[in-house]
Amino acid sequence: MSEQASNPEDLAKTKVAIIGQGYVGLPVAMRAVEVGFNVVGFDLDVAKIEGLAAGKTHIDDISDDDVAAALASGRYKASTQPRDLAGFDIAVITVPTPLSDGVPDLRFIESSGNTIARFVRPGCTVILESTTYPGTTEDYFGPILEDASGLTPGVDFHLGFSPERIDPGNKTWNFQRTPKVVSGVDEASLKVVQGFYDLLVDQTVATKGTKEAELTKLLENTFRHVNIALVNELAINSRELGIDFWDVIDAAKTKPFGFMPFYPGPGVGGHCLPIDPTYLSWQFERELGTVSEFVKVANSINNGMPNHVVKRIQGGLNDRKKSVNGSRVLVVGVAYKKNSNDARETPATPLIEQLNKLGADVLVHDTWVDSYELDDVVTRVPDLTADILENADAVVIVTDHDDLDYSLITDSASYVLDTRRKISGPNVEHI
Ligand SMILES: NC(=O)c1ccc[n+]([C@@H]2O[C@H](COP(=O)([O-])OP(=O)(O)OC[C@H]3O[C@@H](n4cnc5c(N)ncnc54)[C@H](O)[C@@H]3O)[C@@H](O)[C@H]2O)c1
Incomplete structure (x- = not known):
C-alpha cells in the first residue's frame, strides 16, 4: 500500500504479510482480515499453519470461529511457503526475540528479514513488532533488508517499528482497544505505518523515531518488572516483621494519585518480563559500558x-x-x-x-x-x-x-x- 487506502476494494487489493502466527501475529492477522485486508499469515511451524488452514486456533484470544471466518472471507491464507509472500504491500514481523545465554538472540528477526527481503519492492512497507533493544530497526533490521534487496529503507521502501502490547487473556484491553505506538525511519514511513494501524486499532500514538518506539516497549515492561520486584521484596520482609503486606497494598491503592498497585507472586514468566528488561540492560552495557542497576536488582528478586x-x-x-x-x-x-x-x-x-x-x-x-x-x-x-x-x-x-x-x-x-x-x-x- 503506497498510499493509505481505506475503501473495501483497495483494502482487499492490499496484501499484508504477517510473519509469525503466534500470540502476537495471529491476532494482528485476524484483525487485518476483519478490516478488509488480504492477509498471508506466514510461519515456519507446520503444525500451527496446518491447524490454522483447517480453521483451528492455537491461542486463547482467537477462537476457531475467528479463524474459520477469516478463511471464509477468502482474504486469509496460512502458509509456510515463502513464495506466498511475493507481492506484499505491507509486511509485519512478529517473531520471537528470546535470550540465549543471557543475551539478546535476534536470529528470528534475521531469518525473517532474509525471507521477506527478496520480496521487498519499491513503495512497500515493512514493520517490525517484535520486542527488542533500541536501534534494532534502523541499525540491524534495515541493513538486513537493504543488503538482500538492494533497496534502501526510508528511500525506496518504508520501514517502521510498532511494539506489541497484546495482553493475552485481557478481555477489556484487546488488540483493537489498546492504543498502538507507531514509528518510522522517516516521515513517509511513519505516515504509512500509522495509516495502516489507524485502520486496525482505535488509537495510534506516534513517536519521534523507531528508537523511541523500541524503548517505549522496554520502559513499559521494565516498569512492571521493577515494581513487581519491589512488592516481592516488601512482601517477604513485611512477613518477617509480622505485617500483612497485602493489607498494606489494599490501603495504599486507595490513594487516588501517584500510586499504582502491583502484587507479589511466585515470580515472573511469559515472553516479556523475564526477557525484555535484559535487552535494555544488555544494550546499556554494550553501548555505554554501564549496567542497569534496576534491571539487575529486579531480575535477582523476581528470579x-x-x-x-x-x-x-x-x-x-x-x-x-x-x-x-x-x-x-x-x-x-x-x-x-x-x-x-x-x-x-x-x-x-x-x-x-x-x-x-x-x-x-x-x-x-x-x-x-x-x-x-x-x-x-x-x-x-x-x-x-x-x-x-x-x-x-x-x-x-x-x-x-x-x-x-x-x-x-x-x-x-x-x-x-x-x-x-x-x-x-x-x-x-x-x-
Ligand atoms: N506474547 C505476548 O504477550 C507478547 C506481548 C508483547 C510483545 N511480544 C513480543 O512479540 C514477539 C513475538 O512473540 P509471540 O508471543 O507472538 O511469540 P510466539 O512464539 O507465540 O510466535 C512467534 C512465531 O514466529 C514463528 N517464527 C519464528 N521464526 C520465524 C521465521 N523466520 N519466519 C516465520 N515465522 C517464524 C514461530 O514459529 C512462532 O509461531 C516477541 O518479540 C515478543 O517479545 C509478545
Whole structure:
C-alpha cells in the first residue's frame, strides 16, 4: 500500500504479510482480515499453519470461529511457503526475540528479514513488532533488508517499528482497544505505518523515531518488572516483621494519585518480563559500558521468588511436622498468568524442579495448559476433587485462573500456600 487506502476494494487489493502466527501475529492477522485486508499469515511451524488452514486456533484470544471466518472471507491464507509472500504491500514481523545465554538472540528477526527481503519492492512497507533493544530497526533490521534487496529503507521502501502490547487473556484491553505506538525511519514511513494501524486499532500514538518506539516497549515492561520486584521484596520482609503486606497494598491503592498497585507472586514468566528488561540492560552495557542497576536488582528478586516459595512450603510443612521429602505437593496452575495457556518461562518450572529435587511427589493441576515441559516428572491431575486436595500435604496456588473452585480448595486442603491471595482461611498462607 503506497498510499493509505481505506475503501473495501483497495483494502482487499492490499496484501499484508504477517510473519509469525503466534500470540502476537495471529491476532494482528485476524484483525487485518476483519478490516478488509488480504492477509498471508506466514510461519515456519507446520503444525500451527496446518491447524490454522483447517480453521483451528492455537491461542486463547482467537477462537476457531475467528479463524474459520477469516478463511471464509477468502482474504486469509496460512502458509509456510515463502513464495506466498511475493507481492506484499505491507509486511509485519512478529517473531520471537528470546535470550540465549543471557543475551539478546535476534536470529528470528534475521531469518525473517532474509525471507521477506527478496520480496521487498519499491513503495512497500515493512514493520517490525517484535520486542527488542533500541536501534534494532534502523541499525540491524534495515541493513538486513537493504543488503538482500538492494533497496534502501526510508528511500525506496518504508520501514517502521510498532511494539506489541497484546495482553493475552485481557478481555477489556484487546488488540483493537489498546492504543498502538507507531514509528518510522522517516516521515513517509511513519505516515504509512500509522495509516495502516489507524485502520486496525482505535488509537495510534506516534513517536519521534523507531528508537523511541523500541524503548517505549522496554520502559513499559521494565516498569512492571521493577515494581513487581519491589512488592516481592516488601512482601517477604513485611512477613518477617509480622505485617500483612497485602493489607498494606489494599490501603495504599486507595490513594487516588501517584500510586499504582502491583502484587507479589511466585515470580515472573511469559515472553516479556523475564526477557525484555535484559535487552535494555544488555544494550546499556554494550553501548555505554554501564549496567542497569534496576534491571539487575529486579531480575535477582523476581528470579529468586520460586526459591522463596519452595522455602515457604518447606516452612509450612515443617510447622506440620512434615518434610518436603516424601510429601505430596499439589501445584495449582502452571501458566505464567491467569486465564492463559502460556507456560513459557513460567516460575512454576523452577519451583517444581526444586520440589522434585527435595524429594516431593509433585502433582500439577492446570486445565488451561495442555502440554507442559515438566509433564514427564509430575503427575497431572485433570480434575481438582476434594479427595485429591485432602490427600495433598501442601497445595500451592501458582496461577489464579478464574475457573478454579477456590471454595473447594479452601474447604478441603489442610495447608495452602496461596501466592496470589485468592483465598483466606485458617489453613491458608499468603506469600
Ligand atoms: N506474547 C505476548 O504477550 C507478547 C506481548 C508483547 C510483545 N511480544 C513480543 O512479540 C514477539 C513475538 O512473540 P509471540 O508471543 O507472538 O511469540 P510466539 O512464539 O507465540 O510466535 C512467534 C512465531 O514466529 C514463528 N517464527 C519464528 N521464526 C520465524 C521465521 N523466520 N519466519 C516465520 N515465522 C517464524 C514461530 O514459529 C512462532 O509461531 C516477541 O518479540 C515478543 O517479545 C509478545
